[in-house]
Amino acid sequence: MTVQIDNAHPVLWLDPKSPIGAAEREQLEAAGLQLLPVATLDDLKQGLAKARLVVIRLMGEAGLLQEVKKLTQSFGHDVPVLCRVERGALSLGIEAMRRGAYHVLPAEEWSVDVWREALALAPKRADAAKPAPQKFVFVDPGSQHLLELARRVAQTQVSALIVGPTGAGKEVLARVLHDASPRRNGPFVALNCAALPENLIEDLLFGHEKGAFTGALKEHRGLFEQAQGGTIFLDEIAEMPYHLQTKLLRVLQDRKITRLGGHAPVELDVRLVAATNKDLREAIAQREFREDLYFRISAFKLSILPLRERPGDILPLALQFLASFGPADRAVQLSPEAIGRLQRYSWPGNVRELQNVIQRALVLCNGDVISEHELMFDEIDSEPEQIRLPVSTQSRLMRYGQREIAGAHDAMPVDLSSAVRSSEYQAIMAAIQSTKNRNEAAKKLGISPRSLRYKMAQFRDRGMPAMAAAG
Ligand SMILES: Nc1ncnc2c1ncn2[C@@H]1O[C@H](COP(=O)(O)OP(=O)(O)OP(=O)(O)O)[C@@H](O)[C@H]1O
Numbered sequence: 141m142t143v144q145i146d147n148a149h150p151v152l153w154l155d156p157k158s159p160i161g162a163a164e165r166e167q168l169e170a171a172g173l174q175l176l177p178v179a180t181l182d183d184l185k186q187g188l189a190k191a192r193l194v195v196i197r198l199m200g201e202a203g204l205l206q207e208v209k210k211l212t213q214s215f216g217h218d219v220p221v222l223c224r225v226e227r228g229a230l231s232l233g234i235e236a237m238r239r240g241a242y243h244v245l246p247a248e249e250w251s252v253d254v255w256r257e258a259l260a261l262a263p264k265r266a267d268a269a270k271p272a273p274q275k276f277v278f279v280d281p282g283s284q285h286l287l288e289l290a291r292r293v294a295q296t297q298v299s300a301l302i303v304g305p306t307g308a309g310k311e312v313l314a315r316v317l318h319d320a321s322p323r324r325n326g327p328f329v330a331l332n333c334a335a336l337p338e339n340l341i342e343d344l345l346f347g348h349e350k351g352a353f354t355g356a357l358k359e360h361r362g363l364f365e366q367a368q369g370g371t372i373f374l375d376e377i378a379e380m381p382y383h384l385q386t387k388l389l390r391v392l393q394d395r396k397i398t399r400l401g402g403h404a405p406v407e408l409d410v411r412l413v414a415a416t417n418k419d420l421r422e423a424i425a426q427r428e429f430r431e432d433l434y435f436r437i438s439a440f441k442l443s444i445l446p447l448r449e450r451p452g453d454i455l456p457l458a459l460q461f462l463a464s465f466g467p468a469d470r471a472v473q474l475s476p477e478a479i480g481r482l483q484r485y486s487w488p489g490n491v492r493e494l495q496n497v498i499q500r501a502l503v504l505c506n507g508d509v510i511s512e513h514e515l516m517f518d519e520i521d522s523e524p525e526q527i528r529l530p531v532s533t534q535s536r537l538m539r540y541g542q543r544e545i546a547g548a549h550d551a552m553p554v555d556l557s558s559a560v561r562s563s564e565y566q567a568i569m570a571a572i573q574s575t576k577n578r579n580e581a582a583k584k585l586g587i588s589p590r591s592l593r594y595k596m597a598q599f600r601d602r603g604m605p606a607m608a609a610a611g
């Protein structure tokens with residue numbers, strides 16, 4: 141039996157460590173939380189669609205937060221996330237805030253008042269779905285030209301394809317296309333085709349009728365239907381499985397959709413914007429991508445340059461990130477040496493890397509000026525001097541994230557994401573070298589061949605040698 145409590149707020153509760161006891165549950169309900177059950181993937185999907193808040197318990201590291209954020213974003217909305225950490229796990233709490241949690245509470249906290257307050261602090265979901273217009277930077281002449289072109293393409297109804305390297309701003313450009321189009325008041329729905337398992341993509345995109353398969357207890361409107369009157373953005377389109385490409389092509393041709401298990405087709409009024417960092421012609425030659433789908437989606441092709449080829453954007457972007465992530469009560473600046481360093485760097489991770497570098501620098505910097513020693517780049521391999529931080533910065537880093545650097549010596553990656561990436565890289569290369577083909581390697585790693593391909597492509601984009609062996 142479920143009791144509907146007035147003013148109760150649906151909350152998705154994820155705690156891999158321990159279930160909630162009856163007394164604690166009572167406290168939470170008294171504070172206004174209506175806990176949604178999560179036992180299956182379907183629960184999670186439905187919960188995300190309904191929840192006003194996601195509460196997750198972090199154990200030792202913030203990876204789960206990133207997974208949850210990615211998942212909510214791939215559903216096209218951003219539900220606020222509150223993280224529970226063990227009391228006293230300060231660096232983990234800071235890390236969670238830095239990665240986008242809106243609030244952190246000790247895992248042992250059950251007080252009605254505290255939870256009520258936490259609920260009141262949560263940003264409204266409606267706000268999250270319709271963010272305040274973001275300020276995007278298009279300063280370099282190359283970027284200005286692209287923006288101009290995008291605005292013209294926005295006026296048309298045909299599909300558009302955005303190509304560009306990782307982190308260069310493909311999703312940003314997709315938003316520009318939507319916001320500058322006559323569909324701007326309609327929804328913008330985004331899906332990352334590489335981030336989800338194959339069966340989930342199909343269900344998410346096309347939806348299903350009640351009873352279409354075991355466990356389909358309710359009808360589900362797919363993202364195409366949710367995007368009616370607006371834009372659907374399919375990121376990493378090259379990662380879409382071949383048989384779904386066929387289905388997508390049919391939907392684009394017919395402008396109609398039939399839910400799984402359904403009979404009556406639904407008319408669609410949706411504009412497709414797709415993006416990829418792969419060479420689709422190469423994928424066509426490899427028979428991984430349908431040529432006819434390529435023709436249909438690439439009527440207008442917009443190419444985003446790597447950041448190093450539009451140097452005029454670097455400083456304005458850095459200043460913009462300083463303003464958005466810096467302290468509200470004072471302005472943090474860049475030293476002239478730091479500016480020089482930013483301008484000389486090759487930016488293999490493009491705008492996203494610049495954003496990471498500025499966020500890290502803000503954490504490391506004590507005063508109001510960021511020095512070049514506080515710039516930590518993602519690509520530590522190509523920047524050996526970055527590893528040898530001055531002692532003062534090292535000790536601050538120690539304080540900031542002891543776990544990340546515990547036992548580190550000079551030659552170890554100094555931030556968590558580089559450490560994770562380099563160990564992931566090593567594991568993948570070892571699996572490839574010890575197996576006969578990619579499918580076997582993927583099996584050994586416990587991931588799908590599609591995810592393996594995606595990861596390899598990311599390594600290649602970052603200039604890591606990932607072509608070898610994988611047959
Ligand atoms: N022109 C810009 N102005 C301001 N911020 C930008 C701009 N371009 C990119 N960004 C920021 O950089 C980050 C990466 O951008 P985005 O997600 O659009 O890249 P992407 O090409 O889709 O990356 P990926 O290949 O990883 O999917 C985002 O946080 C985005 O807000």
Ligand SMILES: [Mg+2]
Nearest residue numbers: 310311375415
């Ligand atoms: Mg993207």
